[in-house]
Amino acid sequence: MTDRSKDAPERLYMHVARRLQQSIRLGHYPVNSRLPSEREIADAYGVSRPTIREATIVLELRGLVEMRHRAGVYVIATEPEEVESNLADNVGPFEVTEARRLFEGEAAALAAGTIEQAELTELEDLLSQMAEDELDQSIRERADRDFHLTLARATRNEAIVSVVQTLWDKRYSSPLCAYLFSLAKQIGIQPPVEDHRRILAALQARDPEGARQAMRAHLTRVTESLYRATEHDARERTRLKMDERRHVFARRAGVSEPAE
Template identity: 50%
Template sequence: MRARTEKLYQKVVNAITAAIEQGRYKTGSRLPGERELAEEFAVSRPTIREAMIALEIRGLVEARHGSGLYVTVPPRRTAEPAELDIGAFELLEARILFEGETAALAATAIDDAGLAALDRVLAEMAGCDPGGAEAMAADRQFHLLIAEATGNTAIGMIVETLWNLRDHSRLSAHMFAEARREGVNPRVEEHRLIVDALRSRDSATARAAMRSHLKRVVDDLLEATEVEAMRRTRSELEERRGVLNRRLDA
């Protein structure tokens, strides 16, 4: 008996792994495009993206620049790696839920020292390279400071755990790294709106500002992964056009 429900992206990964084992997709062959796979498995394109990244991490497929995903080696059946279990979209859904309420509670409890600490982190975030490690560290510290401001140790531990998952889950980390390569970086102004709401001791506005910020992260991640998907789609179209031209010229 399974201890937990199998996630959609895992179902796609397992189905494609089985197809490789059965010879439907042979070593060196190219997998179908994202849209075709989404239709075949009746899932969203973000789910297909997570599945493709999971297959890459397992070493079953490789991305060839401007060409798509190709099968590399026949799979060996192993247990589902725990570090692949949390995707970026699933993680962000949890963060929207927990960190939205965390910001609302922090608005009722934060003191002047807590606000000053957030102002310092904002200044650091604004003064460093947006895509660098310092900006990423400042972003993490900003959110952990808000959790700390609630005065609730359990809340602080939960928020820190969610951030640790972002960095330590290979699937999630891979997707966020892809977003950074496409220029997705922390937005200082969005963070400042959260601090403004906390300074006003306005729980409803703090909750809304945090949720809006994290929903924007979701949008950014979707757009960043769509860029790669579009590159692959263009490559597929060029390949089909080349085949058609050769047939017409024959």
């Protein structure tokens, strides 16, 4: 069997995660110390802030750090917990979304000149499913995926269809993507219907530049929603820890807490 680690280049976020993990192990960042800000680490490593966010999630999954709401990222251990071995073999969620923004923005522009009425009708039907609050979330998510794949097929370019489908599949096959998108789902982030309406309107108007910009704006908001998901997760864990401390102090003081 081929050793993929020797053949394939290391993912950028995994490279950053490995270097940060090494710094933690060497004591540059002791337990209970705060890591530098995302911007500071990004500047030091010459990478984007989304790459640092992905690296931080890897360290968090390994049990080395913890994101704390409005406080930053703190070291909680110097040796990693055992995690899925295929974590390094998959792209991160911000990488996937950045690639989608590039490919799907151009696909939307191309589709604006080639899309047929039957496909516009199909997109309208899928948009109606995304907007239907009564439908199960999984159905709405599938409608979101089908919307983008239908648009890709409207380009009449099978290579584009294959790329778009592969990028969507990464959302489910990559452990890091699955983890972060599940966080987004937990806090109620839904397929952004208004974004898709703007994309559809540009396609209906046969406006390539409008379709390109609408798609790019949509995927920029997806990136923003992923940031919100990680920040909400940190905030919720901070709240739970405060509640736990409150209960401990109340027990020590012999105070009966009111029923919730």
